[in-house]
Every structure is written in C-alpha cells, then in structure tokens.
Amino acid sequence: MAFLRTLFWIVITVIVVVFSIRNWSAVTISLFGDLQADVKLPVLLLIMFLIGFVPTYAWHRAFRWRHARKLAMVDRVATPTVTTVVPATVPVTPPAQVPPQPAYLQDAPSPSPVTPDPFKAD
Template identity: 35%
Template sequence: MRTIVWVLLLFSLLAFSFFNWKSVEVQIWSNLVLETKLPALVIVSFLLGLLPMWLLHRASAWRARRRIAALETATHKMSAPAATPTPTATPPVSPPRDDFAPPPANPVDPEPTKP
C-alpha cells in the first residue's frame, strides 16, 4: 500500500513539473531575487515542511521503543523467580596429617612383623 502511495505521489509531481515548467522570481530581500523553476520551488518547499515533522516522528518512535524496552525488562525481572541464596556449608575440618608418623598397627594382622 505504501508503495502505491509513493508511486502516485511521484507521478503527480512529474505531471505537475511537466505542465508547469516555468521560471519564477522569488524576492528574498529587497535587493536579492532568486530566479528558479516552479517545480524546484515546490519540491524544496515540500521537503522543508516534511523534514521537521519526519524528525519529530522518528524521535517520538525512538523514545517509545526505549520506554517499551525498559518496561519489558522490568516485567521480565519481576516475573522471573527470585534466586534463593543457598547457605554455604563449611567443609568439615580434618586433623592435620603427620606424614612422618608410623602407620597404625593393624589389629587384624595375625603375625607381627619381625625386625
């Protein structure tokens, strides 16, 4: 649909330009006169009117996208289950090892070792 509107706008601009290809004088100041073709004057006037409104539209759309993203983030954080902190258990403390101590006697061993 948008393409059809742009094509119709372009066609009407071309038809206007074809039938109104005349030079016009635009008095800017008392001693400054601009002589230009009428279609160029119409196109420049159209763009000067369109540009501020287009920029305003883009800025409001950008602001709306930012607000929506912030609300989605807040909603996502609220709906996510809260992480429950797990209590950190302290590991059991074992007595220090003495590597130079003799091995414990085996009470099940029937024969004592002879030196």
C-alpha cells in the first residue's frame, strides 16, 4: 500500500512540474488603485490553493482534536474503577484440641463406601 501512495505522489509531482514549466509566464494582477503586480502563473495558483486549503485544514484538525478530547473524557467516565476492599482483620481462634485416637483405631483401614447388595431385592 505504501508503494501505491508513493506512486500517487510521484505522479502528482510530475503533473505539477510539467504544468509549471509549460505555463511559466507572467500574469498581471490589478491590486487596489493603480497598483499592479506581475506574478508567475504557477506561483499565483499555489498561493490561491493555500488560501483555500489552510483554513479548511485548520478547521479539520481542530474538529478532530475536539472530538478526541470528548472521546477521552467519555472513556475516563465510562471506565469502571476497580476498588479493592480490604477486609477487616478478624481475630483467629486456635482450633479446638482433638483428643488423640486410641491405638487400635490408628492402624484401622478407612471405611469403604457403602455399595448396594446386588442380590437383595428392593
């Protein structure tokens, strides 16, 4: 895409240069009163182009800047802020003392889950 953009500007530059070379003649402009100015035609066209382009470009940039500021403000307002709530400290009580198991229960296997008897009728 950058190649096409570069090619476009090269074509525009060639057209402007060819136009300027072929029309490099003096144009007399009548200013106010008896005052007259001789200006080359390409220079006159460039000045007229800038008189039309610069105010429009300035308005466009101001418009974009203003809208960018409004969008930034809306984003700041719309973005939810995450607040962390610090829980109050609760005093921790030590666990109750569990009496030791008798010796005959320490080596006992853990009880297996109850399975239904397949031969027993409901």
